[in-house]
Structures are given as C-alpha cells and as structure tokens.
Amino acid sequence: MKKPHSHVRSRIQAFTLVELMVVIAIIALLTGIIMTNLSQSRGKARDAKRISDIGQLQLTMALFFDRCKQYPATLALSANNGCPSGITLQSYISSIPNPPAGTTYDYAVDTTTHTNYVLHTKLENTNEVLKDGIKDASKPAFVTFSCYIDATNNQLEYCLGPN
Numbered sequence: 001m002k003k004p005h006s007h008v009r010s011r012i013q014a015f016t017l018v019e020l021m022v023v024i025a026i027i028a029l030l031t032g033i034i035m036t037n038l039s040q041s042r043g044k045a046r047d048a049k050r051i052s053d054i055g056q057l058q059l060t061m062a063l064f065f066d067r068c069k070q071y072p073a074t075l076a077l078s079a080n081n082g083c084p085s086g087i088t089l090q091s092y093i094s095s096i097p098n099p100p101a102g103t104t105y106d107y108a109v110d111t112t113t114h115t116n117y118v119l120h121t122k123l124e125n126t127n128e129v130l131k132d133g134i135k136d137a138s139k140p141a142f143v144t145f146s147c148y149i150d151a152t153n154n155q156l157e158y159c160l161g162p163n
Contacts, residue, residue: 043124046100050121051129051158053097053105057119058160063092065162070114075107082114108143116162118143123156134159 015023057075064083065071072081077090089096099105099121106120118134120143134147139159147159 040125044127047123047125047127049100050103050105050123051127053099054119054121054158054160056093056097057105057107058163060089060093061117061119062163064089065115067091071109071117071162073109073111073114075105106145108145110140110142116140116142118145118147118159118161120145120147120157120159123158126156130156130158134161 061071064081064087067087068081068083070082072079072083072089074081075089075096077093077096078088080088097105103122108118108120110116118139123130130149133149136146136148139147140161143159145159146155146157148155148157
C-alpha cells in the first residue's frame with residue numbers, strides 16, 4: 001500500500017541573498033584593512049634592508065680605511081683604489097648590496113684627500129635611525145646629493161659617513 005503524499009514540504013535551511021551580501025561586504029572590508037597594513041609593513045621592511053645595507057657598506061669603508069689609510073674612489077669591488085697590491089673592496093665585502101626596487105645607494109668621496117665619504121639612500125617611512133644620519137647642514141661640500149629629512153613632505157634622504 002502506498003503512503004499518501006504529504007503536501008507539507010520540508011523547509012530547506014539556506015542563506016538568504018541579504019545574508020550573503022553582508023558576509024561578502026565584511027570580507028571585503030577586512031581584506032582592505034589587511035592589505036593597507038601589509039603594504040606599510042612591506043615599506044618598513046624595505047627601509048630596514050636599506051638601512052642595514054648602508055650600515056654594511058659603512059663597516060666595509062671602515063675596514064678598507066684601516067688597511068689603506070684612505071677611502072676607495074668608487075664602490076667597484078675589484079678596483080685597486082690606491083691600496084697595496086691585492087687589497088680591494090672585495091677583500092671586505094663579497095658583493096655590493098642591491099637596494100630594493102626604486103632606490104639606489106649613492107657614494108661620494110672627497111677626491112682630494114680620500115679621507116671622507118658619504119653613503120646615501122632614500123627611505124619610504126620615518127624611522128628613529130634617521131636621527132643618526134648626516135643632515136644637509138653638516139654634510140661635506142663634496143657631496144652633491146641631498147641628506148634632507150622631512151617626514152611631512154616624504155623626503156627621507158638617509159646619509160651616513162665615517163664614524
């Protein structure tokens with residue numbers, strides 16, 4: 001014997017269109033917040049690399065000066081730079097660091113005495129380490145690039161010289 005069909009339909013549990021739209025909007029909002037914070041973190045990481053690289057170059061210059069009593073004329077690894085035979089920058093650093101995209105590492109040396117230099121890069125964010133850099137007012141006359149720090153106008157030029 002057949003059971004009679006019940007005209008009562010069982011209710012299927014599902015999300016409504018409004019509920020789905022609310023969930024999508026919340027996910028989009030959270031994604032926007034996370035991406036903003038992530039891009040700031042990436043900029044700070046690139047700045048940390050730049051500061052570290054400039055510090056490594058500063059150490060290399062100090063080691064070179066200790067041995068040769070002058071700073072190199074260029075950042076070329078294999079150049080003699082007036083040092084005794086066999087002593088080059090490569091004796092103290094295996095390779096010149098590559099800066100993150102969009103920046104360079106600039107180097108200027110006093111070409112008359114080779115006893116002073118300035119290393120330069122541009123940062124993306126303000127940082128406490130900027131306070132330790134050379135300022136435009138105190139940079140040597142042979143330096144042609146800016147060592148200006150102005151966080152309000154996003155001009156964060158970072159310069160280092162001999163300790």
